[in-house]
Amino acid sequence: MRKDLFNFGPALGYFFRKNDPARHTNFNLRTMHFINKLSMAMFLVALVVLLYRWFLR
Template structure:
């Protein structure tokens, strides 16, 4: 179980997956996915900034 703790494959796959034509798509679903991607991106940027401040400064 511990070796799967830092497995980023599913998270990265969320950003780079192709559109599946068999899945339904509507405005609400596209908006939800956009907001999820935006929040994950903002979290990663903030994490990088915090690590930079902690280790470099």
């Protein structure tokens, strides 16, 4: 089994990284990153709900 299969470091780093002042940003890029973070958070909430229903019901 591959050890890097469940490596969530880069995904968690995406949520908690600091802004890089050298990187150019605009409204479209900020909106895209917000939508990506929102969709990942919604997926994780849905996954927790499904696991709760599967294990505790």
